[in-house]
Amino acid sequence: MKRILFLAAGLFFTLASVAQKKTSGRVTDAGTGAPLQGATISIQGGKSTTANQQGEFSFDCNQGSGITVSFVGYQTTTINNVNCDENLQVALTPVSNSLEEVEITATSNINKSLLYQPASITKLTSTELKRGTGLFLDDAINGNIPGVTMQRRAVASGQQFNIRGYGNGVRGTNGISSNFDGQGSKVYLNGIPITDAEGITLMDDIDFGSVGNVEVTKGPSGTLYGLAIAGVVNLKTIQPEKGKTSFGQDVMIGSYGLQRYTTHFAMAGEHASLLVNYGKQKSDGYMSHTASQKDFVNIAGNFIASENQSVNIYAGYSKSYDERGGELTVDQYNTFDYSGNPAYIKNNAHSAVTSFRGGIAHTYKFNNAFTNTTTVFANGVSNNASSAGGWTDKAPVNYGLRSTVDTKFDLKKGIHLSGITGIETQRQYAQITAYPMVTNPADSTGYNIIGTLRSNQAIVTGTSSLFTEWTLALPNNISITAGIGVSNMKIELNDRFYVAGSTKPTQYKTSYNGLVSPHFAINKIFSDAVSAYVSYSRGYKAPVSSYFFIPFTGKLNTGLKPEVGDQIEIGTKGTLAKNRFAYELAFFSAQFKNKMTSIAVPSTTAPNTTAYSYIANGGDLDNKGIELLLKYTAFQSASGFIKSIRPFGNLAYSDFKYKNYRYQKSVLVTEDYSGKAVAGVAKFTGNMGIDITTKPGVYAGVNWLYKDGMPISSDGVNNTTSYHLLNAKLGFQKAVCSHVDLDLFFGINNITGTQYPYMVFVNQLPDAFLPAPYKANYFGGASVKYNF
Numbered sequence: 001m002k003r004i005l006f007l008a009a010g011l012f013f014t015l016a017s018v019a020q021k022k023t024s025g026r027v028t029d030a031g032t033g034a035p036l037q038g039a040t041i042s043i044q045g046g047k048s049t050t051a052n053q054q055g056e057f058s059f060d061c062n063q064g065s066g067i068t069v070s071f072v073g074y075q076t077t078t079i080n081n082v083n084c085d086e087n088l089q090v091a092l093t094p095v096s097n098s099l100e101e102v103e104i105t106a107t108s109n110i111n112k113s114l115l116y117q118p119a120s121i122t123k124l125t126s127t128e129l130k131r132g133t134g135l136f137l138d139d140a141i142n143g144n145i146p147g148v149t150m151q152r153r154a155v156a157s158g159q160q161f162n163i164r165g166y167g168n169g170v171r172g173t174n175g176i177s178s179n180f181d182g183q184g185s186k187v188y189l190n191g192i193p194i195t196d197a198e199g200i201t202l203m204d205d206i207d208f209g210s211v212g213n214v215e216v217t218k219g220p221s222g223t224l225y226g227l228a229i230a231g232v233v234n235l236k237t238i239q240p241e242k243g244k245t246s247f248g249q250d251v252m253i254g255s256y257g258l259q260r261y262t263t264h265f266a267m268a269g270e271h272a273s274l275l276v277n278y279g280k281q282k283s284d285g286y287m288s289h290t291a292s293q294k295d296f297v298n299i300a301g302n303f304i305a306s307e308n309q310s311v312n313i314y315a316g317y318s319k320s321y322d323e324r325g326g327e328l329t330v331d332q333y334n335t336f337d338y339s340g341n342p343a344y345i346k347n348n349a350h351s352a353v354t355s356f357r358g359g360i361a362h363t364y365k366f367n368n369a370f371t372n373t374t375t376v377f378a379n380g381v382s383n384n385a386s387s388a389g390g391w392t393d394k395a396p397v398n399y400g401l402r403s404t405v406d407t408k409f410d411l412k413k414g415i416h417l418s419g420i421t422g423i424e425t426q427r428q429y430a431q432i433t434a435y436p437m438v439t440n441p442a443d444s445t446g447y448n449i450i451g452t453l454r455s456n457q458a459i460v461t462g463t464s465s466l467f468t469e470w471t472l473a474l475p476n477n478i479s480i481t482a483g484i485g486v487s488n489m490k491i492e493l494n495d496r497f498y499v500a501g502s503t504k505p506t507q508y509k510t511s512y513n514g515l516v517s518p519h520f521a522i523n524k525i526f527s528d529a530v531s532a533y534v535s536y537s538r539g540y541k542a543p544v545s546s547y548f549f550i551p552f553t554g555k556l557n558t559g560l561k562p563e564v565g566d567q568i569e570i571g572t573k574g575t576l577a578k579n580r581f582a583y584e585l586a587f588f589s590a591q592f593k594n595k596m597t598s599i600a601v602p603s604t605t606a607p608n609t610t611a612y613s614y615i616a617n618g619g620d621l622d623n624k625g626i627e628l629l630l631k632y633t634a635f636q637s638a639s640g641f642i643k644s645i646r647p648f649g650n651l652a653y654s655d656f657k658y659k660n661y662r663y664q665k666s667v668l669v670t671e672d673y674s675g676k677a678v679a680g681v682a683k684f685t686g687n688m689g690i691d692i693t694t695k696p697g698v699y700a701g702v703n704w705l706y707k708d709g710m711p712i713s714s715d716g717v718n719n720t721t722s723y724h725l726l727n728a729k730l731g732f733q734k735a736v737c738s739h740v741d742l743d744l745f746f747g748i749n750n751i752t753g754t755q756y757p758y759m760v761f762v763n764q765l766p767d768a769f770l771p772a773p774y775k776a777n778y779f780g781g782a783s784v785k786y787n788f
Helices: 001-017 137-144 330-334 340-348
Strands: 022-028 038-044 048-051 056-062 067-070 075-077 088-092 120-124 150-153 160-163 184-191 211-216 231-237 246-254 258-266 272-283 292-306 308-324 350-365 370-389 391-410 416-435 454-476 476-494 507-526 530-541 563-576 581-602 608-630 641-659 661-666 670-672 684-694 698-707 722-733 740-749 757-760 767-771 777-787
Touching: 022 698, 038 056, 067 088, 075 088, 120 137, 137 698, 150 184, 150 757, 160 184, 160 231, 308 740, 330 767, 563 722
Parallel strands: 022 088, 184 231
Antiparallel strands: 022 056, 038 048, 038 067, 067 075, 120 211, 150 160, 211 231, 246 258, 246 777, 258 272, 272 292, 292 308, 308 350, 350 370, 370 391, 391 416, 416 454, 454 476, 476 507, 507 530, 530 563, 563 581, 581 608, 608 641, 641 684, 661 670, 684 698, 698 722, 722 740, 740 777, 757 767
């Protein structure tokens, strides 16, 4: 009997060894060839394995059996009849349309995917950011985010966001989203505020070429970000590929002397990653006196100390010098006279910025219910700028902290409660001196030089925001979100410009406290693919230091109130047709109250003339709109010549009107803009395009942008004309060997030679336009990366 059992056992193992053998393979990204660590290989019969850092896997193979290979963010592939003698090479195609895989930076929902967020949020990845040169963020914003526009004063400086109509001042202001700085929206880079403690956003020192991910939240965001009345822009630098160490060099050249050189080192393992970028960028400019030079250094790292603890760091240095040609008059623009503004050029108008920025974020998971992330940050800037009005030196130093606690509880019967509670505080010390500019006695025909000091101010600003937001996830994929934020701002201004005999006070202080921002929303998921939501939110924008005192009288502007924005939004988003079609649709009504305007005070000695002006709350904006974003995978194949064909499009309809809005143009004229269209906002904007990738590595993209004509003065008398732009890019991307990745590309912007502005100066006639190049302009380059 024992002999029979031994013989049977031997026969069994012999047959098993014949029927099974060890088979190996590799899983990679179909576009880049990068290994996909963690990809799941499901073997017929219920067993599974995962790919290692090199994307490699192995399993006991039965001839003719099947496997299914899957990875988050990629289309699942099935091989029905496996040849056990073959080394399997599985290339997975990205599924960029899936909203399930798009995670949001800050949310109270336990599920961070975009589908579960009851708000209008748009994410841009390298696909959208690299459709153009990848150096200027405005082309990606304007072409891919409906309801949001981005302008710039020159080749690579003076950038501003306009989110749903918030971003247009009136003549006489230097603050709230006026022609000279950006306010109302908050901007972050790797979790570090770019927006300073006073609420002003300067982006001259941001290397947009190193940005790999952009997230824009539209509408008041006080329950997560404090004083953000218009919305929030989160920027993140490029992330190293996990399991790779690489060194690369990128080169780009283009029209008008454009040059960009980027040297980068990246490494990422199981528990740490590091990215180091050095970029040098220059341009001769597209019109008189608009040359630009920039140097950037960016260092970003992530270190996982344990399964419960991680540290993220960021450090950046930049040095930039951007000439300003000045805005053109309407007549100059219409006659294609791009010689610039003589007053700007005579003063050698420019923006020179040297900055250091850094932050460290520590995340600690106490248990499954509580996780804390605390970020400390600081930046110092040396900024000198000149324009038609004179010369200004500014040296602000900002530092602060943002700390949040993510909380989640599993309640009974499939109910979950999750929340985010935190604080953000920031303080700024700024020394600002201003000078007139006078003729150079040594060279009267050359640039003007700095004259006698006319102002010297030391400003201390502090902001703090406490916020909490919670989401109750109920059965049937229904969630209710509610939150509240409380923000405060204090400003102290010390006048250090001594004038003999003056009786004006030398110190001014004011504060805006208890700015309460509530938020409430309901979200419903249908069939795990489509959501619908309704939300209400409120936000504030406090006045800046130049608003709250009147230099002519030396008195405080005590009656000035913060602006307040209330928004109601109804929307839906989702993916259909097996994740091939993605959409986002939003209807909103936003009311901005207490908008700033200027008041003219008559002279007591000269009749019918203005002695001085000051800022006051002038009225409201009534902004209603519709926004639609579409993405469609028309074709995709893991084996054919054409790998993917993906058309996309978006459009926005903006019905924005002034409400109870009066502007004192002079002591004799007070204009009432009530009922008129808000200046600086086009009623219709739209974009269409298509991206194509092929198996050999050739890729191509074409995109078309349309922008309606819009008023450039609040009385509605002066308007721009509509325009359209056509851009295209062709490239070749391939892993030429086991260690070298190559990307060659060539692109054309403004193929049809359309005249259009980079920026429109609202209510500042006769000066009105900062023009973009009106001829087709070209760029091309190469990127070579060596993988160790």
